[in-house]
Amino acid sequence: MEKDLKIAIIGAGVSGLIAAQVLEANGFSPTIYEKTDRVGGRVKTDIMDGYQLDHGFQVLLDSYPMAKKYLNYEDLALQKFLPGAFIYNNGKKVVIGDPLRKLSLLFPTLTAGVGTLSDKIEILKLNTELKKKSIETIFEEKETTTMDYLKNRGFSNEIIDLFFQPFFAGIFLEEALSTSSRMFQFVYKMFGTGHATLPKTGIGAIPEQLHNTLKTTKIVYNTALVSCEDGKLFFKDGSTKRVDFIIIATEGSGLVKNLRNQKVHWKSCQTLYFTTPKNKDTRPLIGLVAKTDAFINNIFFHNTLSTENSGSDELLSVTVVKNHELSESELITKVKNELQAECNIGDVSYLKTYNIKKALPDLKAITASISPTETRLTDAIFLAGDYLVNGSLNAAMLSGENAALGLIEVAKGKSL
Known part of the structure; x- marks a missing residue:
């Protein structure tokens, strides 16, 4: 029965690849239809002039439960960030971090002049509380905004x-x-319970590893879907295909009639890459620009x-x-000026800009x-994607897994 069923997965991003692995x-032996020429969705890496350019500055939090379940960290050769950040403020750079996890960050954090003693005590309390609190408990708590939570x-x-x-504007993509x-x-x-990491070959190594674990799944590239209904796919080139089940592992609002009014709203960002002759500080810390009206949110060497x-x-990313209406050339000039004024980084050569219109679901x-x-x-249609749960790689994996499990439950029920 499993071999005879025709299962289509729309999208070869992380959700679609996890769904295929579970199937x-x-x-089961599904077929993935991917509109681009490779796997990854929003998680990709390009090689340009000998440099690894991720599609936007992204990290893997190695404490994600689903990442632990589905990824081989050793094969990814995960490189760990230090648990802290550079803060650029008024042309000066200081370091703050978690000294409980990296003792060398104790002295620079204490002497950074960022925050009060009570702030540092409250951070330690927050760390301790959240380590003990389950993910399920966190998502059952009374909800407020992050800003109000911090103030309260x-x-x-x-x-x-x-x-x-x-720091969190860069994560949530809203100021x-x-x-x-x-x-x-x-x-x-x-x-707090793990590390921010990057695979040695870039963030795109994650979907590539998931892809390489697949044995009986077929992937059809450069194939765009325009719509689907129970049992049938309609492609951009005018062709159609009959299937038994469909997992839509991408935004489904434009593909299915009864999702027309449930369009996903997205947050956007831009990542610009530059090269520079030297970087004196070799500590792997993200750099935060604290000036409220600055265009730059964060930088990383x-x-x-x-x-x-x-x-x-x-x-340098x-x-x-x-949000702004600058042209690309105006943005490059603006960023270069801010790198000099805020971060004291002047000798840079522009490489590439990634305009990421669908960076995170809003x-x-x-x-x-x-x-x-x-x-x-x-x-016969199932949905997968982080937009169904929360905007994270963990959610993308979880939704892909559960879409496949939901399909399997229905398929086996029909066979009885």
């Missing part, structure tokens, strides 16, 4: 403005920190981590979260999980 483990805990305006706001306090606690817990492709100079309601039955849209 294979249960005896008694953090000073200084520590919010100089650290929490720029007001209006993102749910549940999401803040979840992400903070993941940072990628060669502070071990990379497979490192080029001849230092690679700059992330812009702020969700008003978020959850810790989704059950297999909740992924079922119709008798």
